[in-house]
Amino acid sequence: METDSPSGGRDRSFFYPHQMFFECMTALAVLAVLVALSFVWQAPLEEMADPGDVTYVPRPEWYFLFYFQLLKYFEGPLTVVGTCVLPALVFVLLLLLPFLDKGETVDVRKRPVAAAVCLAVAFSVAGLTAVSILEDERHGYRMVLPPITGEQIAEGQDLFRRFCQSCHGMDGKGGFFAPDLTQIGSRTNRAYIERVILQPQIVSQTTIMSLVPLSDTERHAVSAYLSRKK
């Protein structure tokens, strides 16, 4: 590799030591950032895997969320479009990119193919990721539940008497229209209870349970109360 820089001698940079110095600095900086981030985002370790727990809502790591979201738009026989056809098309497109985007100029505005592919991929990945996060937020899948306190349980019991008892019976013993909740805490987890309160249809499409107007803290109290019923 020759350089067209007219200045020889002192100003020339070589792999050693010039480039290597920068690389060492960068490596050290990257390590420092990784260490800092690993303290901010502690590596999670949830409960041990339980193949019998059907209430668990799995979510992939953030960089696969877009793919995960994509699958929601293809149902039945079209599933394959989301899982294979589209990813395969994108893969082939990326492989062929150098052969589609020929020419001399580097100016992106004059390279329609590269610009289109780049924008399409970037926007669909970013868009799908965002939609996925927002949907989960709305359905309560990403809830961070506060730790259960005695006060919360008392408040939850109070709220239960006001809003739920008419159907679910005294202390959740069950009624004509609504199931027994006295052992709900041993059957399912708190996050699932929260999601049912937010969206009763996830239990059954034909449920007659109505949306109860609870604030977030009130809902957390009710779920705390119910999850302790074992």
Added chain:
Amino acid sequence: MSRVYKFLDERLNLTPLIRSIADHEVPEHADPSKHVSAFMYCFGGIAFFILLLQALTGVFLMLYYVPSPEDAYASVNYIENETAFGGFIRGIHRVGTTAAVVMVSLHMLRVVLTGSYRKPRELNWIAGIFLLLLVAGSCFTGYLLPWDQKAYWATTVGVNMVASIPLAGGFLADALRGGSEVGALTLVRFFVIHVMFLPAFLVIFLAAHFFMVRRQGISRPL
């Protein structure tokens, strides 16, 4: 130090080799001491560095990790809570996956923006796409290893996606899982794929990637 070097040099004639690496000239547009924009050219190097870090922390995590449904969770828990620096090393390995994905993406973006994949570098771009897939595969297989709820169910969903491929999908999914359900065989498979198969391919493709960079030089923006 210099005596050891002299001993080796007299026998292996190292100097020309070292000179050719050390005195390789850095093109001006990729030299961070001359142009600030040269930072664009370091994403690939950072991605490589992160992969090295992943390999290093990964090897050390294997000192304690056991890929069996009975032991996996407990051994990760042991790493996290009962070893010195266990949480630190697992933390780096975990954050490293995110960092690798980000850096590989930025590196690809830079290559597209500078049109660097054009002739004669098409093959290197293709090698790069395969590297992207290998990194994604490593992320996916590594996810199962702690054997917690998230791991188990995310893998169940992930492998079921494979099952939706027409004709061969069901068979492929069973091959990947080592059966019809995620279980002990799946865990060992994913572990071996994560620590042996994929790293082996990564080494091969990275070697090709670097060989081509060295042969063709860093592309110059026009």
Added chain:
Amino acid sequence: MVCSEEKHPSPRRRFLANGIKALAGLFGLGLGIPLAGFFLSPALKKSRADWIEIADLGQLRQGEPSKITYRYVRKDGWRMSEARRMAFVVRQDDGKLVALTNRCTHLGCGVDWNSATQRFTCPCHGGAFDAQGRVLEGPPPEPLAQLAVKVEADKIFIRDA
């Protein structure tokens, strides 16, 4: 390509070369200490042994060591494993109890009490110990290791010393 500055490096070159050494050192420390600590942590951790009940006082034989096999739960990494071990309990002349391991101090073979010869003999290299664990003959460099013993309510407890 031969670098003309090789013999007389410019100040910038020297600065960068030293910088590389410093950065590499920092890097080695930052990563090397955690990795080494991680590797060594089982060896550095002090495990505290618990008292284990092994027998009743009445089970001891008079005049010679009693072989006692006992079970104990060992913390083995992340799992608790039950293991079997053997110890000899012998009453000294002054009435104090001594518990000896059955591991020969030579290379760790299991020794056994031979009532005919009144000595512990090792099946591997012919080491022999007396009833108190002192070396009588053979290659063992030191007496049989003693375990801490205590007696509470006529039960014998031992603990790794």
